Amino acid sequence: MKGTAIGLLTLALIANVGAISWDCMGTKPYQLQKDDSYEKGYFVCFTEKSDPIFYDCPDEDEYTFNEKTESCTLDLDGRTEPSCTAVGETFIDPSGDPCVDYWECDVSLSPTHTSCTSSDPDSRFNLLLQQCVPEKYWLCGNGIPDCNQVEHRNQRWSDIQDCGSFYQCIGKTLTKQNCPSGYYFNATAQSCLHNTREYCKVPEDWLPPLLVDLENMCKGNVGKFLPDPYYCKAYYYCISEDTPYWSPCDNNMYFDNGICTKNVPSTCICETIDWEALSPSKTTSLAHPDPSKYYFCQKGFVAVEESCPVGMVFNVREKLCSY
Structure with missing residues (x-):
């Protein structure tokens, strides 16, 4: 060499x-x-x-x-908390109780840890809708109903791996059914609704x-x-x-x-940051060659490549995704 x-x-x-x-x-x-x-x-x-x-x-x-x-x-x-690209954006908290704990992005685009039970002890965090819903409409765990339990036979249940399908107990038999293309299953309405603006979306893991x-x-x-x-x-x-x-x-x-x-290769961009100049902040975002992406940097860790939401690009001056 x-x-x-x-x-x-x-x-x-x-x-x-x-x-x-x-x-x-x-x-x-x-x-x-x-x-x-x-x-x-x-x-x-x-x-x-x-x-x-x-x-x-x-x-x-x-x-x-x-x-x-x-x-x-x-x-x-790497990160102990997710990076925000929009106000109100939510992420599951893998270190907490997946049934109730999640991160929510505030107006300063900082993630805040919160829990569904803080406002309603009978609510649970719906992974697909990324919001708290009544416990009776969301099965925590693997999301599959137990048809031997009478209370699971009286309604349809979300498939937590697919917005466009749902489970239903017919007697003691477990069945899975699909919504029409472009629709998602809404457990509260107990029917398939138009999935406009990706209202229902299977979340991606924010940890690398x-x-x-x-x-x-x-x-x-x-x-x-x-x-x-x-x-x-x-x-x-x-x-x-x-x-x-x-x-x-x-x-x-x-x-x-x-x-x-x-x-220094371009992939090592986070290692070139002057963190003392950014103090007390320990995180920042930097431009990527692809304008629809950016590098998330946390002090002491390698760069994580992130993608902006569809239709958005990374704003270099404000260090966030925007239209």
Whole structure:
């Protein structure tokens, strides 16, 4: 490779040996293992017969070793709250009770945690309508009625995975029926209504998904260097079809186009923000090459690519989506 040398053997030689509590027998070559006594440390087995080599995660305080990605990462959930694009926008709160807890965007486009039961103890948060509804019209959990219960036989129930269909118990038999195209099922009305302006919509998870697939990422990429989607200064090297080996670049460099370089890639945009100038704010949004998208940045975390609602574009000056 051109540029900075990122040879695997060199990294092995410069690593520091830590407290070894196990050996490499039975492990895959170049396998990374978490150091249970130190969250920022990990071991590497280069062969089954070698001694495990100890490494530290990068100096940044936020980085710890993550077993899911076999790499040093930030908290992969990244954000502790959603980013708002419109007043009144709502999001489910995965850390709370999904039946009643949710986030709602206020006039300053800041998410506020709230609960349906704060105003009505018998209301529940409807995922599809993104609002509180009477408990008798919304089944929490998987949303499927139990036709052995008499109270579930007396009405139709929303399919929480599809706005255009509903469940109905005919006797003790569970049935599923579809609304006409362009309609959604309204449990309160117990009928199908026009789904104008996407009044009913299956919500998308606002937390970023896991982007590393350790089992499949190296298929067809043996001998190649792949970027770490969570940390701009690291990469994976494909030893074999099923063995990605993770390593940071030397000298605080960025990984871009197959090499470690001093140039900052556009995907690392959040790492260039002067957070002291933005203090006390710990979040901001930045322009994306696609005007219908933007980057959501939170201090200490990687950029998250977001899309504006349909028909809107990102307003660079106000840092929000608008028509």
